[in-house]
Amino acid sequence: MSNDKVIEVEGLTKMFGDFTAVNAITFDVEKGEIFGFLGANGAGKTTAMKMLIGISKPTSGTAKVAGFDVFTNADDIKKNIGYMSQKFALYDDLTVKENITFFGGIYGLSRKRIKEKSNALIEELGLEEIASKLVGSLPLGWKQKIAFSVALLHDPKIVFLDEPTGGVDPITRRQFWEMIYKAANQGTTVFVTTHYMDEAEYCDRVSIMVNGIIEALDTPKKLKEQFNAVTMNDVFLKLARG
Amino acid sequence: MSITVVNISKSYKNVKALESISFDVKEGEIFGLIGPDGAGKTTLFRVLTTLLIASEGTATVAGYDVVNDYKSIRNSAGYMPGKFSLYQDLTVEENLNFFATIFGTTIEENYDLIKDIYVQIAPFKDRRAGKLSGGMKQKLALCCALIHKPKVLFLDEPTTGVDPVSRKEFWEMLKRLQKKGITILVSTPYMDEAELCDRIALIQDGKILEIDTPKAIVKHYPKPIYNIRANNMYQLLNSLNGYEHNHSVYPFGEFVHYTDKRLDFNPKDLVQYLESQNLLDITVSITEPTIEDTFMELAK
Numbered sequence: 001m002s003n004d005k006v007i008e009v010e011g012l013t014k015m016f017g018d019f020t021a022v023n024a025i026t027f028d029v030e031k032g033e034i035f036g037f038l039g040a041n042g043a044g045k046t047t048a049m050k051m052l053i054g055i056s057k058p059t060s061g062t063a064k065v066a067g068f069d070v071f072t073n074a075d076d077i078k079k080n081i082g083y084m085s086q087k088f089a090l091y092d093d094l095t096v097k098e099n100i101t102f103f104g105g106i107y108g109l110s111r112k113r114i115k116e117k118s119n120a121l122i123e124e125l126g127l128e129e130i131a132s133k134l135v136g137s138l139p140l141g142w143k144q145k146i147a148f149s150v151a152l153l154h155d156p157k158i159v160f161l162d163e164p165t166g167g168v169d170p171i172t173r174r175q176f177w178e179m180i181y182k183a184a185n186q187g188t189t190v191f192v193t194t195h196y197m198d199e200a201e202y203c204d205r206v207s208i209m210v211n212g213i214i215e216a217l218d219t220p221k222k223l224k225e226q227f228n229a230v231t232m233n234d235v236f237l238k239l240a241r242g
Numbered sequence: 243m244s245i246t247v248v249n250i251s252k253s254y255k256n257v258k259a260l261e262s263i264s265f266d267v268k269e270g271e272i273f274g275l276i277g278p279d280g281a282g283k284t285t286l287f288r289v290l291t292t293l294l295i296a297s298e299g300t301a302t303v304a305g306y307d308v309v310n311d312y313k314s315i316r317n318s319a320g321y322m323p324g325k326f327s328l329y330q331d332l333t334v335e336e337n338l339n340f341f342a343t344i345f346g347t348t349i350e351e352n353y354d355l356i357k358d359i360y361v362q363i364a365p366f367k368d369r370r371a372g373k374l375s376g377g378m379k380q381k382l383a384l385c386c387a388l389i390h391k392p393k394v395l396f397l398d399e400p401t402t403g404v405d406p407v408s409r410k411e412f413w414e415m416l417k418r419l420q421k422k423g424i425t426i427l428v429s430t431p432y433m434d435e436a437e438l439c440d441r442i443a444l445i446q447d448g449k450i451l452e453i454d455t456p457k458a459i460v461k462h463y464p465k466p467i468y469n470i471r472a473n474n475m476y477q478l479l480n481s482l483n484g485y486e487h488n489h490s491v492y493p494f495g496e497f498v499h500y501t502d503k504r505l506d507f508n509p510k511d512l513v514q515y516l517e518s519q520n521l522l523d524i525t526v527s528i529t530e531p532t533i534e535d536t537f538m539e540l541a542k
Binding site (some may be wrong): 039040041042043072121166167168169170171174177178181184185196198202220221231233234236 | 278279280281375376377383399402403404405406407408409410429431432434448475476479480492493494495496534537538541
């Protein structure tokens with residue numbers, strides 16, 4: 001199994017002055033796994049994620065993402081991962097098609113490949129009628145589904161999703177998760193944060209961060225057993241309340 | 243009645259943001275507007291807080307008309323917008339002082355009302371609002387919305403993007419405010435928060451789908467719902483979506499919530515079908531509908 005690890009983190013730490021935002025976290029994520037990265041606001045999730053995607057240098061520890069070292073090969077990491085945040089997803093004043101073409105270009109795909117990918121994506125998501133509309137005019141749920149597909153354009157080994165479903169309606173939220181399952185089934189590793197505890201149940205394994213430390217890490221089933229809880233929400237409340 | 247809304251509509255060019263919305267909120271009630279992003283919740287808040295004039299219909303807040311008596315409403319209503327709208331470069335204390343002053347009051351005069359919340363941010367009273375964490379900003383915004391002792395409190399998605407622990411604490415604060423006699427209209431995309439309201443309106447695409455108590459709303463669910471589990475969630479979803487008799491298939495935590503089109507549905511048939519799809523460890527059991535189930539059924 002060790003060859004299938006796409007994220008390997010050991011003792012990863014980030015300090016801002018004398019404040020330890022991320023405190024020696026250690027974990028692995030396997031190929032094709034859906035890994036839920038949970039924690040309260042301010043627990044250090046975003047800081048940890050920034051280190052993993054190569055945009056923030058750790059203070060100490062080691063981490064390899066898609067086989068590349070976060071200290072020495074941050075640029076290679078960026079080429080091999082997809083990233084989608086809740087806040088910045090796509091350009092509102094470009095059309096759906098223009099966004100796909102733009103991000104395809106950024107990822108260095110050939111024109112032919114962009115065209116193929118673009119057509120496949122439009123067909124798969126049933127976007128024919130809105131492909132020429134400005135992204136800004138679309139409902140949030142659609143934007144997020146398109147943003148996810150765009151994050152997968154360059155066939156990354158891992159895709160990082162930072163609260164992808166916040167505020168999205170319940171039906172679209174579920175369609176989004178079906179897309180996540182599909183990507184994982186095709187071998188893409190999915191690293192996802194969420195505040196919806198029912199979504200934590202959809203993950204293969206879940207880690208819960210409290211004050212910069214990973215306090216728990218296991219399958220949802222085992223976590224519920226360990227904390228004698230009925231739902232992941234109960235697990236979360238027990239842990240994060242300390 | 244603390245809030246009355248009668249046939250309110252609002253259109254922007256060719257988009258109908260609100261379509262003939264009507265409901266009442268009783269004095270001292272916590273009333274929830276439950277719906278996703280883009281449902282029209284914010285537009286409705288802006289109409290009721292006199293920041294936007296509706297295209298059609300009438301509404302009153304604390305007995306005042308939202309158009310004719312807008313100045314009286316501003317003194318009787320507290321509003322916490324979805325987007326953080328305090329002054330980022332003023333400190334916690336300065337922001338609170340500022341809002342108290344423009345409403346002609348002082349922090350001391352109404353301190354009783356905000357005390358529970360303010361003590362949690364008091365250690366940071368000299369910090370600029372822009373430098374606060376999300377949870378702290380939310381608490382400060384609530385204090386500022388309460389400092390003039392409003393009769394009605396409008397909270398537009400106060401918990402979006404907030405973790406489950408802070409969400410729980412926030413709702414405990416709302417319950418305490420309710421005990422002090424404040425009427426609360428609150429919107430949220432989290433269906434589990436609906437259960438904490440006295441009454442709710444489910445809203446989507448500018449229309450109200452249903453209004454009732456959370457308990458009554460789930461009772462209206464038209465079909466038996468089954469919890470289904472198997473060894474592989476993705477395969478299970480694909481198989482259920484491909485089953486010709488399915489009425490709805492929605493992942494729900496560790497289960498899939500399933501309803502069948504047939505009136506004489508026998509779960510054994512479904513188990514057999516799933517076995518034929520090579521799924522293992524299949525369990526099918528009847529379960530209670532939730533507000534989220536009801537919402538999805540109505541929004542379908």
